[in-house]
Amino acid sequence: MKINTPKLPIFFEYIVFISFIEVFFFIILNNIGFQVFQLVPYLRIIVIFFTILYILRKVKIPLSTFSFSLDKTSENRLMFFWFLITIISFIIGLLKFNPILYLLTDFLYLIFGFFIFRLIKIINKKKQFFYKLNNKQAKYFIGIIIILTLFAAVLEVVLPSFLVIFTMCYGLYLLKEKEYKISFFYFIPFLAQIFTANRALILVLAVIIFFAFTIQKISIRNVILFLLSSIVSIFVLFYFLEDILSLVIDTMKESSALKQRLVQLHSVFSGNINWNTPAALSLKQRLVEINLVIDYWLSNFFNFIFGGGLGATLDGSTFKDKGVVASAILGKGHVHNIHVLPFSILLRYGLLGLILIFLLVDFFLKYFKIILFKNKEQLLPLYLFVFCWILYSIPAASYLWTTPLFWISLSINSDEN
Known part of the structure; x- marks a missing residue:
């Protein structure tokens, strides 16, 4: 008997795919003998490799992906400047004879991020990477994630951080949409590993709770x-x-x-x-x-x-x-x-990095205002995710630019600004 499963948007399908990939290779590397901190760099390269394979399977890459776009969205300005100083800093790294392994991986992470941002920006309107899940899709998606969560719990494997944070963000979105029963299940991945949660994840939870009270509910009564x-x-x-x-x-x-x-x-x-x-x-x-x-x-x-x-x-x-x-x-x-x-x-960019920090802070505050005040219903989970991911990365910097979901979310958001 054939079971008809709901078709997920590419964005959610990718999350399921890459989450299973990360958990699978975490187990492999851990069994080989790598400790948790040792295997992280290798895991990031594996995730990028399988992200490329996934995208190549889904879409044809247009040549315009490798061109610059001068539209005035804050996301595009951030990417353009980050790309520019990455090229400059790559040359500086060569001149300083920095370790070639770190030089190349730094370059790979950021160039890949720029490539993903440009590609999704170009093809998003045709493919519609992200849209709200209907009730069946929402249940199907979180059902798969809960199975992965249980599997990880049995094997004592930590779930990918991006998965935990995104499901919390989408759970908040469903809560705001008054879909109370299903929204609870989206917090299960976090609850399953609450005792191994780091400070950054607890901070994200606090922000999610804050938004639950305030998002699009700014009134005298709610302020009081x-x-x-x-x-x-x-x-x-x-x-x-x-x-x-x-x-x-x-x-x-x-x-x-x-x-x-x-x-x-x-x-x-x-x-x-x-x-x-x-x-x-x-x-x-x-x-x-x-x-x-x-x-x-x-x-x-x-x-x-x-x-x-x-x-x-x-x-x-x-x-x-x-x-x-x-x-x-x-x-x-x-x-x-x-x-x-x-x-x-x-450390990487010097004074040029101060400009990048300013852009990130400005960007962070802009998203804060969008989440609280502007009516961007369908993309609210992505605004929440990008905001929370930057927050999560403040005490653990390398997570920001090594996670493909960050660049993908950023790119989809840029079409709406």
């Missing part, structure tokens, strides 16, 4: 309700947060990643944080990286203007965070992944 809720929440946090955190921490397993995050938070609020303890190690690592980047940036005029170029690295010989050291393919003497987004950009 939100302010009162905020005051009560702040009061509770101020007086009872330490006790609440202590209670929650005591009930959690020692191996829980979320417990470590809460221990950090508890130490900060109590004013007794010890930077030399394992609980504060990841926070201290980011501060060390920031100081090294600032020292490098201000070390001479050339570095101030152009930065270190693509492939730039820091000497991590003194780093104590084993996760950072383990993910450095070329060893701790050449640490490439700088966590905090503005400083990661600053």
Whole structure:
């Protein structure tokens, strides 16, 4: 008996495809012997490779993909400038003899992003990559994702971050559309790994909750309700947060990643944080990286203007965070992944990077206003995703430009601005 399954828009079909690919190869690489942090760079290259294969199977690539477009959308301005400084920084990286592996991967990620952005922009109107799922499609899509979630949970595999964040964004969209029952299921991927969630993902959840209260509901009544809720929440946090955190921490397993995050938070609020303890190690690592980047940036005029170029690295010989050291393919003497987004950009691009940071902030604020005030019903999940993905990348910079879904979403949005 043939089962008729709903046909999904290409955008959702791609998410299903690439999510299964990432989980599958995560398992393969992990079984080979790669630790979580070590396998990430290889996983990103695999995702890009299979994204190219998927797109080649779906569409013919027009020659105009490789041309510039001078339309005045903020998305296009961002891409044009980012492409321009990437070319400049590639040359700087060559002149500085940066590690060829990092130089090429930096270049690949960003050129691929530009290529995807241009391609989707050109063919989106013909192919209609993204449109709202009907009820059957929404159930079918999340049903597949829940199966993947259960599979990952059994094998103790972390789901792709883009999948968790996008399903939360689409769940919020369905909630806003008053499709309450189905919207709950879109938060299952997040709930399934809440105990392994990092700080960035918890921050995204907080933003999703904020938008749930405020999105297109700005009125005197709702403003008053939100302010009162905020005051009560702040009061509770101020007086009872330490006790609440202590209670929650005591009930959690020692191996829980979320417990470590809460221990950090508890130490900060109590004013007794010890930077030399394992609980504060990841926070201290980011501060060390920031100081090294600032020292490098201000070390001479050339570095101030152009930065270190693509492939730039820091000497991590003194780093104590084993996760950072383990993910450095070329060893701790050449640490490439700088966590905090503005400083990661600053290391690569210098003063030119400050302009890019300004464009990203302006872009971020623009999307914030669109989400809250403008009636972009069908594309709301994509505006939410891009906004949340930038937010997610602030403490984990490399996620921003290595995830194809970010560039695809950005491109579809640009047609509406």
